[in-house]
Amino acid sequence: MADLHPTLARVTARIVERSRDSRQRYLDLMDREADRHPDRTALSCSNLAHGYAAMGDDKASIGGGKAPNLAIVTAYNDMLSAHQPYGRYPEAMKLYAREVGATMQVAGGVPAMCDGVTQGQDGMDLSLFSRDTIALSTAVALSHEMYDGMALLGICDKIVPGLLIGALRFGHLAGVFVPSGPMPSGIANKEKQKTRQLYAEGKVGRDELLASESASYHAPGTCTFYGTANSNQMMMEMMGLHMPGAAFVPPNTPLRSALTRAAVQQLATISTRGSNPRPLARCVDEKAIVNAIVGLLATGGSTNHALHIPAFARAAGVLVDWSDFDELSKDVPLLARVYPNGSGDVNHFQAAGGMGYVIRELLDAGLAHDDIVTVGGQSLSDYAQEPVLNDKDLSWQAAPADPLDPTMLSPVSDPFQPDGGMRLLTGNLGRATIKTSAVDNERYVIEAPARVFETQEAVAKAFKAGELDRDVVVVVRFQGPRANGMPELHKLTPPLGVLQDRGFKVALVTDGRMSGASGKVPAAIHCTPEALADVSGVSGPLAYLQDGDLIRVDAHAGTLSTTADLSARQPAAAPPAAMGVGRELFAMMRAGADGAEKGGSAMLALAGL
Template identity: 55%
Template sequence: MSLHPNIQAVTERIRLRSAASRAAYLAGIDAALRDGPFRSRLSCGNLAHGFAACGPTDKDRLRGSVTPNLGIITAYNDMLSAHQPFEHYPELIRETARALGATAQVAGGVPAMCDGVTQGRAGMELSLFSRDVIAQATAIGLSHDMFDTTVYLGVCDKIVPGLLIGALAFGHLPAVFLPAGPMTPGIPNKQKAEVRERYAAGEATRAELLEAEASSYHAPGTCTFYGTANSNQVLLEAMGVQLPGASFINPGTPLRDALTHTAAERALAITALGEDFRPFGRLIDERAIVNAIVALMATGGSTNHTIHWIAVARAAGIVLTWDDMDLISQTVPLLARVYPNGEADVNRFHAAGGTSFVFRELMDAGLMHDDLPTIVEGGMRAFAQEPRLQEGKVVFVPGTTTSADTEVARPVADAFESQGGLRLLRGNVGRSLIKLSAVKPQYRRIEAPAVVVDAPQVLNKLHAAGALPQDFVAVVRYQGPRANGMPELHSLAPLLGLLQNQGRRVALVTDGRLSGASGKIPAAIHVTPEAARGGPIARIREGDIIVLDGEAGTLEVKVSATEWAARELAPNTAPAGHDMGRNLFAINRQVVGPADQGAISIGCGPMAADGTIWEYDAEYELGGDAAAAAAPHEAKDA
């Protein structure tokens, strides 16, 4: 099947606008490559420090400089259920390396925070910036130049994008990503959501709520809903940098451990010391980025990736935009219904056919590139396979060609919807995004008065006081990257869900994030420009009539253009945040870019000849001139 014209067109326009920055990035990879193991360039003192703690066998191999040394970057901690299984991965990886005559060392650890723990708390204001800290920590771990190949242990929200950005900074090295797998099913997500809404209504006790939450998040492994963490895994497979079908194998199973061994073997097989060198920066090209976005839309994945994958692409010298994502979403049908887009969890999605089924459908329909190189033989077509355990070894077999559960996964010919999960909204408030796949059609358009607050807690207080209108659009502003680090506002979901269940029409408009678990309420999120950059969201006043139309892709305040332009920007009335480390991120808030350019607060991507970072200004393409956007331009504030 030939590639769909829209997928071909969006890939080509990304390639065109990225031509200069991508060439600069690839030149940087080439400059980093040398003959032989990288540690051979180290002085004797450097090298001795690098292997001082190793055993005799590993020391002999590292002295010899003729066998590969594998660097492990791990996001292990035992507070996060998703990352707790990584505790024992390094030993499994070292065993594999030694059996193959190679070596492996933990190069460094990166922080991993859980938005589920910080949700609605002061610590959430560090969440988005943790992605960039993780990228920097990855670079520090790899800066010792001791390694010929790498593996990355990470699962959750900001962790995988941060690891990707860090890995791309060392794109001359091969890279393989290893997941931990989801926890086994707990109570159904619908049941958990119902208890949350009853608690918000004062009809359930805290003890009931805690029991429901603990019965849902109950064991080692990733949370089982299809939020940012599990979307990460699907996107990694869609780019070909994680083993086929590896994402949703539960922790603590023989197949999970065998996949860890196999991933380490693969990382050691693709170094510059062998005949199958696959540097990571060469694998992540515009086709891989498009595949990731196609997979995101086809599965109704996390809204957070409309920010993160722009930053990931930028790290590879590739310029991705919300307009690209919008065209892909309008082209790619929705093939999966996984909570919050349905009732199933990711275990049920995997049992229905999972990634191998969805990817085969997309490739056969010409909606996904199948011609890009990956970490395994066979390119993307290998990702239509599933792993099996035979005599203690992983083998890959063809995945199912028919869905085992059509309530969860469907073929292109019988898709849940003709469009994908997300939609770009435009209007006099700016640009924003909505997760349509989670919102029932009858709720996708709303016209109602605005209730304007500068802190999400205020909305809960208004509800408690009985001061909210019957129907309304909650406008929560000064929640963008520059204002306070762009915290997720998922804590509003139970209240708004409760009101919608009562027959009231409600929606959310915010320059903050909602969550990878964006739910059933129509929500225009990531509004750009944000209020703290002088964005028009700060012109909205209490009682203004707002029209949010997800199907039409519009977000408008019904105010005359003259009055709208004359209005002053409302000041931020939110109280100053609790410290909780916020002071350490003051520089991030000052320099962070807008959400539609990845909300980047670090140098991300190739450097120009004068040492500055190449930036992209969307203004150069708004008139359709992609070629003009191919050259670096200084980024502008809105």
């Protein structure tokens, strides 16, 4: 095993020092929780009887308090393709638990919205705060204190971070994430992208667009592009919270069933009543969080995790910021090219060597922490493997020594890019992140006059009218957590891509999000402070911009600036709060949300975390 890379060691040490007090408070709380309620037999007889009244033959095991009783917290619904396979998981998981003398109960369900359905629609304004809602729902599910461990069934965008935040507040228990895998590959991603751009230009109609989209998103399983959902699965591997190699095995296959069985039975082993207890609080520490960031950078993952990692880290008492991402990005090479950063999807990535190959490369280069407490092995080295079935027996073998498809994976010695492709921008327009892994190098610096908007719809209207056919920095403001819940602005991608293809210098600057589908157009996103005034009444810099202001987005220098004198101006008035689709119910979350760099959470801010 190689010595730690000095940058990895330095950033980790800084995070440990920054988090010293908050981490200790968290661990002390988890110790008190474990001492306060060591097992379900501390419940009164009436409490306990309510808890197992419907459990049939399992009543004796649960009531006796000697065998592990494991919670299932599920994000099942059959509108979200990635979660449709979860429908029958509890039935099977209960059988797997009984094989090792344990019991399982569905402790509760959590909401699971599909950003693909709400993308560009009013419902997207609820997306970021669905993460906090999921965390709260997880806490409600586990509040019955009937359990010795947690099986967490979730895959997609806000769902895994929300489950993890909620589960970490019960970190005295063991926890295992149980994925269901990606759908089969559909049409080529470049063909889908081309149809979207043709539709944006008015050259094909809605029927052609729907046919293209349906050929891409077409079956049970996770969408196959490398967005937030699949980046979640990568992170769970890098943090050791899956069974090794579980992330990208397709649903409804014998290998997937074997991995689910192994996850349940391993959870029984590492549970409070198991032979080898491993509390989640001890698994998710500073080193595991750094591994998640490194994995994100090495694979060109979703920019959404610039919000989610700080948020779930806070739930474990660990404090990270975008400077940590930026410093690591300079020395973590890009080892994967998965659409939208390449032509192949996660199925091609898995076939080429997948996470086992990536983890081994990172460990061999000293770019990941091996000495973390994992749920499925003794260290992260156990995740540098891939699962296989021999007859019906599950085992693990070493990942391929070399990429089986060099267009999908590369070694540390010859990476696709020398850096991780996610950078911090700072300047008189605030702090922002930019994902450069899919951006051509000649577009790393864009300097052009601003055109300022306050909605995606206004951008689309100006595009159709030909008003943006020039070098332009499109500014979309009042899209932050406090303004409207920080929706993804993925609807902007096709028109901005068309402008760029026409030969114009184009960039986006916004306090909103662009998601894991951030692509070839340079985008300074998550700008903080956001345009809407904070609780003290101070507006962020974007609120002062006007059409024609010269803006420079410089990914080489790491700067985001304007030559305009903002100090002489009054901030623009914010649009009125939107009503409908339940958005008014989330007013309290918007009002209490903190900045994007802290995770954009009202719940964590108000909890003092």
